[in-house]
Amino acid sequence: MRTDRTDFLFVRTAGVELARYGIKGTVESKLIEPLGVAYCTSYLMSRGFDADVYDMALQPNIGQAVQDILLRQPLVIGFAVLYSHMLKDAYTLITLLRDGGYDGHITMGGTYPTLSAEYVLKTFPLVDSVVRSEGELVCNNLCSALKRRTTLKDIPGLSYREGEQIFHNPQGHLISILDEMPNPVRDNFEEYGKHGGVIQIHSSRGCHANCSFCGTAAFYRKAEGPKWRARSASHCVAELAKLLSRSVTNEVWFTDDNFIGPGSIGNQRAIEIAEIIMERRLDVKLVIQSRADNIQLQTLRRLKQAGLRKMYIGVESGNQRHLASYNKRVLADQNVQALKLLEQEEVFAELGFIGFDPLTTLEELEVNIAFMEQICGNSKFIHPFAFDLLIPYRGTPIAHNLLQKGLAVEDGFDFRSVIQNPLVSEACSCIEHLLNRLGILTEYIKSLIIQDGTTILAQEVILKKNHLFISCLKRVYQNLSCTSRTIADETNSSNDRAVADLERELGLSTK
Numbered sequence: 001m002r003t004d005r006t007d008f009l010f011v012r013t014a015g016v017e018l019a020r021y022g023i024k025g026t027v028e029s030k031l032i033e034p035l036g037v038a039y040c041t042s043y044l045m046s047r048g049f050d051a052d053v054y055d056m057a058l059q060p061n062i063g064q065a066v067q068d069i070l071l072r073q074p075l076v077i078g079f080a081v082l083y084s085h086m087l088k089d090a091y092t093l094i095t096l097l098r099d100g101g102y103d104g105h106i107t108m109g110g111t112y113p114t115l116s117a118e119y120v121l122k123t124f125p126l127v128d129s130v131v132r133s134e135g136e137l138v139c140n141n142l143c144s145a146l147k148r149r150t151t152l153k154d155i156p157g158l159s160y161r162e163g164e165q166i167f168h169n170p171q172g173h174l175i176s177i178l179d180e181m182p183n184p185v186r187d188n189f190e191e192y193g194k195h196g197g198v199i200q201i202h203s204s205r206g207c208h209a210n211c212s213f214c215g216t217a218a219f220y221r222k223a224e225g226p227k228w229r230a231r232s233a234s235h236c237v238a239e240l241a242k243l244l245s246r247s248v249t250n251e252v253w254f255t256d257d258n259f260i261g262p263g264s265i266g267n268q269r270a271i272e273i274a275e276i277i278m279e280r281r282l283d284v285k286l287v288i289q290s291r292a293d294n295i296q297l298q299t300l301r302r303l304k305q306a307g308l309r310k311m312y313i314g315v316e317s318g319n320q321r322h323l324a325s326y327n328k329r330v331l332a333d334q335n336v337q338a339l340k341l342l343e344q345e346e347v348f349a350e351l352g353f354i355g356f357d358p359l360t361t362l363e364e365l366e367v368n369i370a371f372m373e374q375i376c377g378n379s380k381f382i383h384p385f386a387f388d389l390l391i392p393y394r395g396t397p398i399a400h401n402l403l404q405k406g407l408a409v410e411d412g413f414d415f416r417s418v419i420q421n422p423l424v425s426e427a428c429s430c431i432e433h434l435l436n437r438l439g440i441l442t443e444y445i446k447s448l449i450i451q452d453g454t455t456i457l458a459q460e461v462i463l464k465k466n467h468l469f470i471s472c473l474k475r476v477y478q479n480l481s482c483t484s485r486t487i488a489d490e491t492n493s494s495n496d497r498a499v500a501d502l503e504r505e506l507g508l509s510t511k
Contacts, residue, residue, distance in 0.1 A: 007049040008143050009074035010037035013056050013089045031195040035202055037080045038184030043136040046182045049143055066096045081110040084413035094126050109135045111215045114222050115395020117159035121166045129160035133223035174225035179235045198251040199243045204230040207258040212327040212398040216257045233272035252284045259288040267299045274306035285309045292338035293330045300345050310449050314352035318371025319364045339375050339382055348381050348449045355387035356428045358407035358417045369473045376466045380459035385442050387431050390417045423480045430476045433492050437499050441465050468502050
């Protein structure tokens with residue numbers, strides 16, 4: 001551990017259990033690098049500052065972390081906080097650092113603080129500022145101002161406290177030309193690989209869509225400029241080739257929120273990335289995320305030729321009212337057609353699905369179950385892992401709307417949807433129980449999709465799990481006419497037995 005003074009030290013604290021072990025609803029569950037702060041670090045270094053990343057995923061002992069950080073005496077310590085569940089651990093470490101004598105500047109950045117800057121600074125008095133939206137330019141200006149001991153009021157995109165007052169500077173600008181940014185620091189790349197890590201490439205930023213529930217969309221709308229920006233294909237693949245030469249795995253996640261991007265421009269770039277990968281004969285297993293309405297046949301085929309193994313798609317609902325409320329700007333039929341295309345081209349897909357919002361009716365629940373059966377019932381490639389209750393993330397448009405209507409309540413540092421129909425609420429609880437119980441099967445399928453030589457087995461298991469999932473969903477719906485606690489318990493028990501039977505058949509359980 002270095003002991004010389006650092007200008008800016010970024011710290012990842014909470015979320016270690018999310019990164020290392022996974023939780024229900026995550027796309028993956030492997031130890032991954034914190035790319036956001038890695039980009040900020042490399043940018044600061046390119047500007048002449050001494051910057052570094054301290055990742056508690058690699059050093060989870062909080063006592064040792066406090067000692068290590070205090071030895072460095074950074075001018076600024078930055079905490080990356082994506083979701084509300086990361087706040088507790090972050091603030092615990094901040095408190096220990098302050099108790100240990102650290103009197104420098106502490107800032108928070110990431111999705112949650114960006115969307116809740118006033119709340120964060122009021123709730124956590126040991127935090128001095130919040131970096132809103134993209135961090136590179138704001139962190140650079142913050143570090144420069146603190147070194148020169150000048151005012152913070154001229155830093156776009158910064159919220160900060162001064163005495164008892166909180167100030168919010170005007171919005172900053174998003175970085176327009178990503179190819180001009182230095183690649184993220186990868187000092188611990190091999191160490192992540194030892195813990196089952198994967199190669200990550202961030203080939204674009206943002207999303208052209210504006211879903212009302214999406215923290216990412218709201219995050220990028222906190223700054224000026226185009227909401228979807230992309231690196232050139234050659235720039236991305238050059239970084240990928242270098243990382244492959246250092247890696248123990250060829251599993252590659254394009255961590256973009258929307259890899260393909262909008263229209264012909266987005267599809268053409270995706271095709272170029274695929275073609276350069278093939279020209280350079282890079283052996284990769286690609287994982288991407290995309291909106292259903294961006295998927296085109298030619299793009300899909302080229303990506304598969306280049307090594308595409310899996311795509312994550314948030315289809316969210318089979319009900320048009322839900323899709324309109326979520327501002328998805330897509331029809332249910334468009335989602336169906338995109339998924340049929342993936343099935344036709346034999347590309348594995350994982351589905352994000354919001355099965356419930358506060359106003360969901362029994363009829364809408366029935367439609368969603370029927371929709372799930374339509375797209376997954378006999379599929380060997382489409383793999384749903386969610387049927388969740390809408391989470392109204394703090395700072396998103398849908399959270400604001402639900403709070404105004406009394407359809408969401410405070411829940412820790414965030415909000416929780418309140419389902420109005422008691423029967424639908426009962427169904428939601430039963431399906432949440434089912435999703436948790438299916439966790440082992442879900443992780444097993446994920447591993448089969450990525451491993452070499454297990455493609456056929458993955459198809460067989462997906463088909464069996466889909467049949468099981470649909471039958472369990474139908475059991476939940478059919479049992480709603482009996483709403484006593486006993487019936488709910490019996491529904492869960494029946495579904496548990498069905499899941500256990502499949503686990504034993506697949507050799508995943510001996511019980």
